[in-house]
Amino acid sequence: MSPTTIRLGTASPSTQATTPETIAQLEQIARRAASKKIDILLLPEAYIGGYPRGTHFGCVIGSRTAEGREEYLRYFQNAVDLGDTVGDGAGAGEAWIKRTLPGDAVLGSNETRKEPAANKRGDGTREQLERIARETGVFIVTGLIEKTGGSMYCSVVYVCPKQGIIGKRRKVMPTGTERLVWAQGSPATLRAVSTTIRGVRINLAAAICWENYMPLVRQSLYSQNINLYLAPTADGRDTWLSLMRTVAIEGRCFVISSNMAVPPTSSSTSIPQAISNGHPNDSSAILTEETDHDDDDGNTTIFSDHHPSPFAPKHHSNRRASCLTTEGFEIALPRPKSPGAPTATSTTGRNTPSPTRTSSSTVNTFTPSSKRRTSVFDEDGNEIVLCCKKPSHAATSQPQPMAPPAPRVASRREGIASSGEWVCKGGSSIISPFGEVLSGPQWEDNTGIIYTDVDFEDCIRGRLDLDTAGSYSRNDSFEFRVKGLDLSPLPY
Structure with missing residues (x-):
């Protein structure tokens, strides 16, 4: 292995019947990844909590059903509480990451008034993810459904084996009817994070699903000098791979995309079992x-x-x-x-x-x-x-x-499978800064792990002729800024 070589991996698991079972499955995948010496592992959008594919929650314009409200209640209960705040869609930021927020002690509970420990917030999911990363030595990035303040967010967490969670994304623009159940996250959460593995500095950031079709979202990530672009998604179409190859070439960065592969069985859906998957x-x-x-x-x-x-x-x-x-x-x-x-x-x-x-x-x-x-x-x-x-x-x-x-009824290309077809085919993949498919796409495989060894100096080699956030962007003529987001480029 070259000194600048890092092993990237991903998988296409589907959400399990309950959130605890999904987290247990995530731990098994992380341990398998560790056995394959994978350094960074990406898992799909909404993996923990579930992607509500095909669900309408009993809603049409001007009307709701009692059954739909019960379905929404079950979906909310399956979402995880990371102990963060709403914060205009940005959460508490550094205060949450550094655990300086007040604890969740409630008078009348078994917590005493003298024990408002700052590390006791949420439902314990954060602590479980940090433990899994620490014990396996794998840097884990996973999609999840986060609840706070009465709303749910489609989020992504960056879990470092040494430092714990070092950042969190909230999807800024839920797509289509996702807006029915997910709130809009703040663009401030588009801030990239850094980690160092075997002396190699990796600047990474995630765009969730169809955020990747938003050119300004992509540019906001390129502008921060990232060399690893993460794209957890629910899009299982053949056209998705071409977008990922474009992103890799645009940003001269490695790209990992991860999507659930949901098999055509009644017990395997992309949302927890308590949630109906049919209209x-x-x-x-x-x-x-x-x-x-x-x-x-x-x-x-x-x-x-x-x-x-x-x-x-x-x-x-x-x-x-x-x-x-x-x-x-x-x-x-x-x-x-x-x-x-x-x-x-x-x-x-x-x-x-x-x-x-x-x-x-x-x-x-x-x-x-x-x-x-x-x-x-x-x-x-x-x-x-x-x-x-x-x-x-x-x-x-x-x-x-x-x-x-x-x-x-939506066709298979729109994500709704008929009898005998996969609900979602997956398609997880790893792409080079020159647009080459290094691993995948992982179609109709919800148990395997795909991985590849990469040299991060390829990102610099690629910028010989294209630096989308540098001089090639004609930043002397075009001015780009994002409200609330620090676009200062991270160092190499």
């Missing part, structure tokens, strides 16, 4: 009690005993069947002609149209009466009556109720 309107959530029927045009209709609306009573003899549009509006459906006819809940929930067929609308060939003309529903749920088209033989011989399309 009540998703076809995947009711698949076991459904049957389907293909008409003469190849359209599939799914028949189910489940009511498609989570807001409607499940047992009401006088209530007509209904469905919800993507905007959350409930639409009453025509009654079946025969009392025993099943209720059609979706015409698009099972089959994906081939590229040669139009996927923007669904044709209704089942007519409730011989006088009704064939119609089509567009993606917004609007019914359009077609002219001069006769119903098919199947439609006239066996009348069925007409149904607008159910709310669209």
Whole structure:
């Protein structure tokens, strides 16, 4: 090994059934990493606490459900308390890192008024992570869901084997509906940290998931003279690797990306077991009690005993069947002609149209009466009556109720797996400052560890022709600053 060679490693484990089990798994992974002489180990976004993939917490615009609130309660309970404050999204900063905040002693508990020990804050997760790093000798960086002040943050902690936690990130911009359950962290937490391993100084910082698509976030890290860029994520698409290669070339730094690989089994989800991983309107959530029927045009209709609306009573003899549009509006459906006819809940929930067929609308060939003309529903749920088209033989011989399309279920590329597919494929990888893939991507492997030996002087070699935060940035013409963040470059 060269004097400047460091072994970098990552893995793609999925969150376990409970937070204590996840931390126990993290310890096992760290011990395995130590046996492979890995110096720095990165684990996925939201690994501790869980990434709520596919969960909606019973929310649509203008409405919430009691079940969704209970689900949120369970998710909050699985988040960890690191003993930090809100601090405008930045936490207490150095005061928290150096343990100078007052303790958590509560009058009336077994703590006495004379024992407000500063090291007794939070639920003990911080102390567990520091112990694991200390005992294994591995510098651990892991994603977790942190709770404080009634809010949750998607965070990352840097755990040094010698000094304990030396820094913490909070995601500055939760993506899409992540904003429903995660608060925005302060850009002040983008501050990089340093460690020294075998005489090699490593300046490292993390951008979480789609923060990596924010050019100014990336530039804020490059500006601090980092040579190790960490990207814990929940993005399992093939396109993610190309972004990581771009980051490595841009910053002339080593890049480690880590993402959960969640297998296609009912017991393995990317969130703790107490949290549901399905949407009540998703076809995947009711698949076991459904049957389907293909008409003469190849359209599939799914028949189910489940009511498609989570807001409607499940047992009401006088209530007509209904469905919800993507905007959350409930639409009453025509009654079946025969009392025993099943209720059609979706015409698009099972089959994906081939590229040669139009996927923007669904044709209704089942007519409730011989006088009704064939119609089509567009993606917004609007019914359009077609002219001069006769119903098919199947439609006239066996009348069925007409149904607008159910709310669209996300495809595998959007992160929701169908039966038999991995919920998330993973894709953890390690990239060189020249954009070369050194290890990975680690697809559909939630047990292995990937690692590689790197020479950190490659970062300086790469800056011969590209220093994105130096003269190449034309800092004589462009001025870059981030409110609340010290962009002073760390020394080599």
